[in-house]
Amino acid sequence: MPSARASSSPSPSDTTAPAAASPSATPDPEAARAEAEAARARDAALLANARSLAQIIEAQARVAQDELAGLDPQIEEVATDLDAVNANIAALQAKYDTRRSLRDRLERDALRMAALPSAAVPADLSDAQREALDDLRTLQSGLLDAQAKLTERADLLSTLKGSVGAKQAYLARLRDRARSLAAAAASGDTDAKTAQIAVLTALAQDATNAQTALAQLVASAMVRDGAAGAWSLPVRGVLTQPFGPTSFELEPPATYKGVSYAHFHAAIDLAAPLGTPVTAASDGVVAFVGHLPDGAMIVLIAHAGGYVSEYAHLDDTFALPPVKAGQAVNAGQVIGFIGLTGITTGAHLHFAVMKDRAPIDPLGLLQAP
Structure with a gap:
């Protein structure tokens, strides 16, 4: 060993x-x-x-x-x-x-x-x-x-x-x-501004790389058979960033419904204290537990009807995700805990839902618990 x-x-x-x-x-x-x-x-x-x-x-x-x-x-x-x-x-x-x-x-x-x-x-x-x-x-x-x-x-x-x-x-x-x-x-100020732009560009590239890796994972996780079940919020928290185009420079570019955006947030962010339990938003099967290239610990769950849900920035140190790939989970079952992994400026859950590989606004599906 x-x-x-x-x-x-x-x-x-x-x-x-x-x-x-x-x-x-x-x-x-x-x-x-x-x-x-x-x-x-x-x-x-x-x-x-x-x-x-x-x-x-x-x-x-x-x-x-x-x-x-x-x-x-x-x-x-x-x-x-x-x-x-x-x-x-x-x-x-x-x-x-x-x-x-x-x-x-x-x-x-x-x-x-x-x-x-x-x-x-x-x-x-x-x-x-x-x-x-x-x-x-x-x-x-x-x-x-x-x-x-x-x-x-x-x-x-x-x-x-x-x-x-x-x-x-x-x-x-x-x-x-x-x-x-x-x-x-x-x-001096000029060099400082140039360096800040370069760092922001590098951070945005990290986010893009993470999204590319995520897209590959989602493509392999989709389950088309069966009817989609009910959905609920995976954590009780404050909505700090909605789904859609944003001016936040750390978000990667994206094309959504045929329109290209320089920065697009393909999820919702829910702020909650470190260690808060995160639950499965709907019945499904865990497709992936691990890190994206930007360091974020995530859990991916495949759901019937071509849906895949992502739970990101989970803790990977003091409270590891208690689920494994291939495990069936029920709505409301704990699948992780709020952490600070990856590119983040505070403790929160990055919650995304994809339908047939395309991001959709989770709030259109969710029923508050």
């Missing part, structure tokens, strides 16, 4: 500006996680109050570093769990192999009967035979449980490492943009 214990958090010198104090080293993973989560909450407030582009980027970098610090102890804990599970499996397997190698008649009978369904096991077993059979079945059950736990822990470790990779790439882009803005600011 590859080592999972190397620290994923960058040093303070790697950040765009003096970051909030990193959580102190502690042998208690829960305490380290809680400390990092509290730091993220403080820096989320800085992000919400940021006014300049430089301040926004600095706050985003702080949040990303806080989340990396929160992932470190979780990866350490899961890696330790994996070591323990592997050791347990090795011990159980050794015991099982020992049983198989014994030539004692009781052991041979137990091995033979262990392969039978319970109903086919003779009822007139002696106490010694019953004890040998129970012992062997206990070993088999222990092996199966340990292997299931190994799979679950390995999947979690893979998910956490995916979050680390997304954040490291995102933080690297933020550092480059912060350096560009700082250098231009020192050269």
